[in-house]
Amino acid sequence: NAGVTQTPKxxxxxxxxxxxLLCAQDMNHExxxxxxxxxxxxxxxxxxxxxxxxxxxxxxxxGYNVSRLKKQNFLLGLESAAPSQTSVYFCASSYPPGQGTxxxxxxxxTRLTVT
Amino acid sequence: DQQVKQNSPSLSVQEGRISILNCDYTxxxxxxxxxxxxxxxxxxxxxxxxxxxxxxxEDGRFTVFLNKSAKHxxxxxxxxxxxxxxxxxxxxxxxxANSKLTFGKGITLSVRP
Numbered sequence: 001n002a003g004v005t006q007t008p009k010x011x012x013x014x015x016x017x018x019x020x021l022l023c024a025q026d027m028n029h030e031x032x033x034x035x036x037x038x039x040x041x042x043x044x045x046x047x048x049x050x051x052x053x054x055x056x057x058x059x060x061x062x063g064y065n066v067s068r069l070k071k072q073n074f075l076l077g078l079e080s081a082a083p084s085q086t087s088v089y090f091c092a093s094s095y096p097p098g099q100g101t102x103x104x105x106x107x108x109x110t111r112l113t114v115t
Numbered sequence: 116d117q118q119v120k121q122n123s124p125s126l127s128v129q130e131g132r133i134s135i136l137n138c139d140y141t142x143x144x145x146x147x148x149x150x151x152x153x154x155x156x157x158x159x160x161x162x163x164x165x166x167x168x169x170x171x172x173e174d175g176r177f178t179v180f181l182n183k184s185a186k187h188x189x190x191x192x193x194x195x196x197x198x199x200x201x202x203x204x205x206x207x208x209x210x211x212a213n214s215k216l217t218f219g220k221g222i223t224l225s226v227r228p
Contacts, residue, residue, distance in 0.1 A: 004158070033215075040124075042204060042220040043159070058215070090158055097210040102147050104216060106158030 002026055004107035006091050012113045013081040021076040021110050023091030031094045032074035033058075033104060034066060036087040043090065049074055050096070081114045088112075118142045119207050121219035130228050134192040138205030138219055141186065145207040149216065150179060150190050153202045162203070163190070195226045 007022045023032065033048040045058030049068040063085060065077045074093075078085060088111050092104040120139045128134045138148075146167040151159035165172040165179045165188065172179050178191045192199055205219040 035218075040220060042121075043206075043216075043218040045215060048215065092158075102164060102208060102210065103149060103161040106151075106160070108158045109156070 004091055004093055004105050006089075006107040006110050008110060009108070010111045012115065013078075014115055015082060017081050018077070018079050019081065019112075020078075021089055021091075021112075023074045023076070023093075023107060024072055025074075025091075025093040025105070026072065027093060027105065028071070029093035029105070030071070030096050031104075032068065033092040033094075034064070034074065034076045035090045035092065036060065037090060037109075038087050046076065046089075081112075083114045086112060086114045116141070117220075118145075119205055119217050119219040121205055121222045123222055124220070125223040125225070127225045127227060128195050130197055130226055131194045134190075134195045134199065134224055134226070136190040136192075136203050136205075136222050136224065138188050138190075139186055140188075140207050142207070142209070142217070143186070144209040145217075147208040147210050148179070148181060148188050149206045149208070150177075151204040151206060151218075153204065153221070159204060192224075195224075197226045197228050200224055200226050 004025045034046040035043040044060045047066040049055045052071040055066045067075045088109050090109050091107040094104040149164040150162040152162045153159040163177045181188045202221045204221045206216040
């Protein structure tokens, strides 16, 4: 099992450019999440999905869009990148509440720099 | 409004001694608590969890204590090892709300050989 994988690992964008971050999981998890981690801020939830075809906003959704067309994939899009979106992005997946241990499994992260 | 607080940004302990990492929360709806460990350039990995129906959960060298009345939990690592040096995140969940986790800002633990 690969667990949770993220593509790409690193990326540098110019202000105004767009890109898509791909997350894939092979654990058949229903729930998937996108977080960003900034120095001194911990992990903040951007968007999440409770199943294929569903998405919902998290704590910091502005400037991002997501899609969950397949159960195993969760895409995070930046339509017009801004320097404030320079961050490390983590994807995670989990079972629904009441199943498993309640833990979320994280990918290795994508380091994005917007200049 | 920060609902999960890890007020100490860093902790340094000697190898073999106890490490105590603290976490406070404000949301009384939280009923499940987790600790994650994160090494540089890696994603967080699950360490240990505790449900609000318990006040202690132990797994090897790691023990988590929950004091619901004080809205406080702590992670004890005994004995501490240099490989435990990492950032530790406390997280809390209201299991009735789509399993979303709210994370603290993390604490950097350094274990000196």
